[in-house]
Amino acid sequence: GQQLNQSPQSMFIQEGEDVSMNCTSSSIFNTWLWYKQEPGEGPVLLIALYKAGELTSNGRLTAQFGITRKDSFLNISASIPSDVGIYFCAGRRNNDMRFGAGTRLTVKP
Amino acid sequence: GAGVSQSPSNKVTEKGKDVELRCDPISGHTALYWYRQRLGQGLEFLIYFQGNSAPDKSGLPSDRFSAERTGESVSTLTIQRTQQEDSAVYLCASSWGHGSDYGYTFGSGTRLTVV
Numbered sequence: 001g002q003q004l005n006q007s008p009q010s011m012f013i014q015e016g017e018d019v020s021m022n023c024t025s026s027s028i029f030n031t032w033l034w035y036k037q038e039p040g041e042g043p044v045l046l047i048a049l050y051k052a053g054e055l056t057s058n059g060r061l062t063a064q065f066g067i068t069r070k071d072s073f074l075n076i077s078a079s080i081p082s083d084v085g086i087y088f089c090a091g092r093r094n095n096d097m098r099f100g101a102g103t104r105l106t107v108k109p
Numbered sequence: 110g111a112g113v114s115q116s117p118s119n120k121v122t123e124k125g126k127d128v129e130l131r132c133d134p135i136s137g138h139t140a141l142y143w144y145r146q147r148l149g150q151g152l153e154f155l156i157y158f159q160g161n162s163a164p165d166k167s168g169l170p171s172d173r174f175s176a177e178r179t180g181e182s183v184s185t186l187t188i189q190r191t192q193q194e195d196s197a198v199y200l201c202a203s204s205w206g207h208g209s210d211y212g213y214t215f216g217s218g219t220r221l222t223v224v
Contacts, residue, residue, distance in 0.1 A: 045212050045213065048212060096154070097213075099152040099153075100151050102151055
């Protein structure tokens with residue numbers, strides 16, 4: 001099915017650095033979600049955004065729902081080694097949810 | 110159970126054989142979803158069940174794929190005459206209901222390898 005455009009595909013950063021990733025789509029979504037997936041596990045929900053323009057934080061994570069409802073970004077501040085994993089954005093419209101291809105994050109101690 | 114349970118966790122099958130994947134959702138969750146995740150890619154929607162309503166099968170890639178769910182409990186995803194392109198992780202998720210306000214809980218997936 002149609003994928004969202006997520007970037008970057010991968011990031012290699014030093015512990016303590018901030019990280020930013022984003023997602024865009026040609027379609028409007030009612031909800032934007034960010035998930036983290038670790039090896040051998042299913043994705044785990046990090047943040048859900050329900051209103052255009054909404055800015056939400058969860059600890060060191062901050063995400064925003066774009067005004068146009070066609071994009072979202074996720075920031076991670078002061079990265080730590082356990083932030084390693086694949087981060088997926090997802091756009092939801094009723095019972096239809098589409099995923100980005102993921103951003104693979106590597107954090108060097 | 111406490112989470113979404115999927116079995117088997119790994120399955121290796123020969124090309125042309127049929128496989129059946131199982132998902133036990135969280136008790137009380139009325140909505141259940143199947144996704145496919147190819148190596149290095151995002152999640153591809155396959156099928157969605159909501160209570161006793163007719164399932165949304167719009168994501169099934171071919172007629173070799175089918176899924177069933179009995180009431181609001183276990184679901185099985187069946188792939189007939191498997192092909193190498195079917196190799197992927199198959200993820201199941203459940204939620205309290207459908208619509209934007211309900212989050213999903215994913216299982217750990219079944220890694221299918223067709224040789």
